Amino acid sequence: MPSTQQPPIAGAAIDPTSLRAPSLDDARVERVAPAHLRERLEQLKNDGFSMLLDLGAADYLQRVPRFDVIYHLLKMPMAPAPVTALSPQRLRVLCGVDGTSPHLPTVTDLWKSADWAEREVFDLFGIVFDGHPELRRIQMPRDWEGHPLRKDYPLRGPARERSPRPPFALKSNVAAGTPPSGQTLEALQEQVKRAAEGRSTS
Amino acid sequence: MTMTTPLTPEIVSHEGNSMVLSMGPQHPSTHGVLQLMLEIEGETVAKIDAEIGYLHTGIEKSAENLFWSQAQTVIERMDYLAPESNALCYVLACEKLLGITGEIPERANQIRVLFGELTRLASHCVWLGTHAIDIGAITVFFHCFDLRENILDLQEAAGGARMHPNYMRIGGVNGDLPAGFLDKLDALIEKFPKLMRDLRGLLQANPIFQDRTIDVGILPAEEAVRWSVTGPALRASGIAYDVRKAFPYCGYDQYTFDVPTRTEGDAYARFLVRLDEMEESMRIVAQVRKRLDVPGPVMTSNPKVAAPPKETIALSMEALIHHFKIVSEGFRVPPGDVYHAVESPRGELGYYIVSDGGNRPYRVRTRPPSLYNLQALRGIAPGNFIADLVVMIGSLDPVFGEVDR
Structure with missing residues (x-):
């Protein structure tokens, strides 16, 4: 399935209801x-x-x-x-x-x-x-922001446009002190320290 | 915009005897997806409000982002007890937009009617089984699911899946009925009267069942129209509105069947109407069965929507390209808007579809019968006992996949 994050506003027909x-x-x-x-x-x-x-x-x-x-x-x-x-x-x-x-x-x-x-x-x-007696949200949670069926509302919701690789998956982030998974705290601190030293010496 | 305070459990009025009680979503009769906020005075319901949306999955939004033929797969999941009704309504609406309604082969229409009725039977089986369990009769459930299993077997044989076969296609149905299908159907037609006799025997004259349902949740015809109630619930109030008779589709006007009605408008009348409907459905199935002996095409040959037959793909370059285009890009539908409705097991199920000329629907709006039928609960519940709410919800037969979409 082609995943489209852009809403499909493809057609030139802006008012299809008037055409037939x-x-x-x-x-x-x-x-x-x-x-x-x-x-x-x-x-x-x-x-x-x-x-x-x-x-x-x-x-x-x-x-x-x-x-x-x-x-x-x-x-x-x-x-x-x-x-x-x-x-x-x-x-x-x-x-x-x-x-x-x-x-x-x-x-x-x-x-x-x-x-x-x-x-x-x-x-x-x-x-x-x-004049509606009780106009409040019915399908979405009460504290939801935005109106999902509008065409300018993205398919997966706001702020979920991209799913980037998690920071710890990138080697370059080790230098920034992001813990790779599966290591003890000491080993992590050691690694961060080494990375910091390496940066200062180079 | 005037805002009134919604009923919440925190609000307890100490004046008089009234208090607010939350029923569901964990209550067994609400099946985990409906919360009722009740203002009660003793055991009597004074005011009722429903919280829905627990199953909201944005199906209408998803459909806008899929090809015309792909959207059908999510649409089948709205009313998960009668997927064929949803699919049928959607493909009929799309065919109107495409202007190919007249090109659908006769046999395809017969198969569509067959599955439209079988799915109604299967859906009514689940309704009857769960309704009876909610009231306290457990045995009925097993009889109902036995019958339903026979129908799901047929669905699996034809479409390849028990629950969501995706068998209806824009332009016809997906492949002819497999070998041995008609024998299984014959066996079902033959054993159906006995199954029905058992079901009626367990409940219809049962004094406990009658005590729980007669004069409970009375919905007069006038109120039913005000609340936009359709389907068996409307017919139990005396108005014989059935989309199959009023706006026939798929050649329903060629079959003989009656529209069962009652005038009492209570839960027992709705029960009787649905049981009669099951028998009428089987009457239609038997009539379709007689016509199915004549072979014929089951898919339109219009190259605009139908992929070329598989055997031509290996022989012709054009067929291969055409097949590839239809699968990878979908087909385009001329711009316009259309509303089409079918009689689903719950009432008038309609699709309002807008096309902008692209290969995806621009807007798919469902007219969900369950939503409107459930809303009528707010009209009929006040003044009744809490214990009878369970009967009322069951007798309106809402399916929450469709209420919340």
Whole structure:
């Protein structure tokens, strides 16, 4: 497997979502501005899109606005219904979010299930949902820094970019007093002393 | 951003009778990967909060850094009890992006349906076995794992591995079914009714089991929709939403099967729906079996995604180069975004995939059914006893590889 430490921002297509219209799947696609998001989603919910299937995000690093938050909606009755009475329909609402201070209004009051989904987007992308009752990290530990699913976040995490050979594996480090493994303290001190003498005489 | 204080064991309210109790991650019924923070009044749960993320392994991030075909190997590990469902959904989404959905051979689709259903059976076996153990019935577990072992044998025969066979491929499946496979499948179809009779006989009319599950964790249809619950849990509340019927894929519309539903919405209804589902799955498997006698190709011949047949590599320079390119560089997928969903054993499993035209996925977002089903616990648990929480978690059947990803 080719290990890529660089995030793969290869394609020239900065906004792949705009390229295939009509959509490839069975969903209708809409794009709304953040200012009209609440209004539109409320309207859709009243039109019968009563289930929020999923809430996710994507990071298009070089695009303005940088993020997309994606709402997958499903038309679903709120009461028991047999197969024949169902006419499910899917709808995808995309909303661009600015990269410098990503903010969106919450939809937890419309759909209860948005709670954990918004926390996850906040955790992994750093998008803040205003009005969310308890916006804190959900997947990563509480004291984690950074948002792992952003494209500028390295695959193995920050400060783990290279795995250099340990210092004691290098012969030149003996001079600096780094103990090679498997030796007693005295032998080490002796070795360090000899190395220091050798340096001063040469 | 308003922040409320999360429930932590240090906070003990001395007003009234309420106190905060941490359940898990060491509690046996949470299987080591879920922590529930409970505010309790006596034995009754007043408020519940869940800590997840114990199994978070960054699969979505890893997938962005692998070739399209390599990403499938990590994606299979999300729902480790039903790896074929995950793989199936991912390859179907990729095929839509590539525009080769119509080129998949008939036999490949049949094999996909076969394994989609077998994996559902195997997954429900683990659910039933562990659910019964959580409640106190130990014998069921052995019967369930006996049936599951038969299915894993089939998986191993076809894909080469018991748990994560990586058998589904973009463009078809990896190789035809091996010799002797259909005989084993026939034997399983034949002995299945007896196994099912045993399982039902052990639990369905068992008064202890009924006492523990009837009227426990009631989830009304309206609440289920608000919490985005899908799969057997939604159908036990009366809404017959099944992706296989609503948005058929892989030719599911050619098979006859029913969507079992109940209206009670309690843990016992979810148990009955899953048992009925196992029988429906076997009904589909038997129908697929009849069609599998006709041989045919199992992989698309589209040179864009499929490596040339092995025997041509020694004869043709172009085939050798082509094979080398596909293995070392992967294939490119035209830019665009797509959402595809399948009915996994736990509900609607969806993948939202974005391609930027490169040889690696740009973004792979999973719609994890377990995450949403587990979240509904916050709606149904308050007002119930602590002891019934074990039944409720079990009846929602979350798989934490998928909740945490």
